[in-house]
Amino acid sequence: MTTLAGTAATGLHRPLGRAFYARPIDALARALLGRLVVTDSADGLAAGRIVETEAYGGPDDRASHARAGLTARTRPMFGPVGHAYVYLVYGLHECLNVVGEQDGQGGAVLLRALEPVTGIELMRRRRSRPHDPDWRLAAGPARLAQALGVDRRLDGHDLTLGEDLWLAGDDVLARPGEPEAPSDIASGPRVGVAYAGGEWAARPWRFWLAGHRSVSRP
DNA sequence: CGAATGATACCCT
DNA sequence: GGGTATCATTCGG
Numbered sequence: 001m002t003t004l005a006g007t008a009a010t011g012l013h014r015p016l017g018r019a020f021y022a023r024p025i026d027a028l029a030r031a032l033l034g035r036l037v038v039t040d041s042a043d044g045l046a047a048g049r050i051v052e053t054e055a056y057g058g059p060d061d062r063a064s065h066a067r068a069g070l071t072a073r074t075r076p077m078f079g080p081v082g083h084a085y086v087y088l089v090y091g092l093h094e095c096l097n098v099v100g101e102q103d104g105q106g107g108a109v110l111l112r113a114l115e116p117v118t119g120i121e122l123m124r125r126r127r128s129r130p131h132d133p134d135w136r137l138a139a140g141p142a143r144l145a146q147a148l149g150v151d152r153r154l155d156g157h158d159l160t161l162g163e164d165l166w167l168a169g170d171d172v173l174a175r176p177g178e179p180e181a182p183s184d185i186a187s188g189p190r191v192g193v194a195y196a197g198g199e200w201a202a203r204p205w206r207f208w209l210a211g212h213r214s215v216s217r218p
Numbered sequence: 219c220g221a222a223t224g225a226t227a228c229c230c231t
Numbered sequence: 232g233g234g235t236a237t238c239a240t241t242c243g244g
Contacts, residue, residue, distance in 0.1 A: 089228090090237050091226030093238070095237085097236090
């Protein structure tokens with residue numbers, strides 16, 4: 001029996017349903033804060049609380065991969081909500097996204113940072129950084145994916161199944177004010193999207209829990 | 219410490 | 232062929 005201090009009430013093993021993902025993409029990015037990301041593999045169970053996200057819209061969003069339209073890489077972004085979109089950046093790093101939608105078109109939310117909750121030693125092993133403090137193990141999109149053991153084999157995976165990779169935590173719409181009060185949430189421009197220019201680069205579609213240590217850029 | 223620099227592979231003008 | 236939703240390391244102050 002794994003110790004899950006503070007998580008029993010949030011239903012670690014009960015995945016969020018499809019309806020959770022059906023809201024405007026920036027609202028989804030906000031709603032994901034405070035939820036749990038869970039992975040289950042032969043190596044064990046790992047979970048963390050989402051503390052930083054970024055919303056990416058459909059083909060109109062110049063900063064979004066969806067700007068390229070439907071390609072082999074972006075296919076999950078144009079599929080049903082509640083699936084994973086996993087891609088490689090800079091030839092090295094995997095990034096985990098949650099598929100949503102914007103104006104009936106493709107969209108996704110990049111998970112940028114987690115606070116490790118359980119399976120912390122497993123995360124540390126996967127990261128191969130024995131001296132990193134817990135709070136840094138998943139502070140950043142590539143660290144997050146590596147700590148959870150997420151790679152492109154999970155691209156397109158259905159997050160509502162509760163198998164291998166899923167999201168958990170009560171729906172804030174069903175329980176207003178839980179688990180994160182709006183006043184705890186800060187927002188600002190997305191990271192590394194200056195190339196999009198103008199309104200799209202300036203749009204405050206990055207969200208994080210104010211003052212949290214695991215946020216990738218304070 | 220902060221800034222600069224590779225590493226590296228996939229995607230698409 | 233150029234750019235990239237990053238990170239770890241190395242350097243200089």
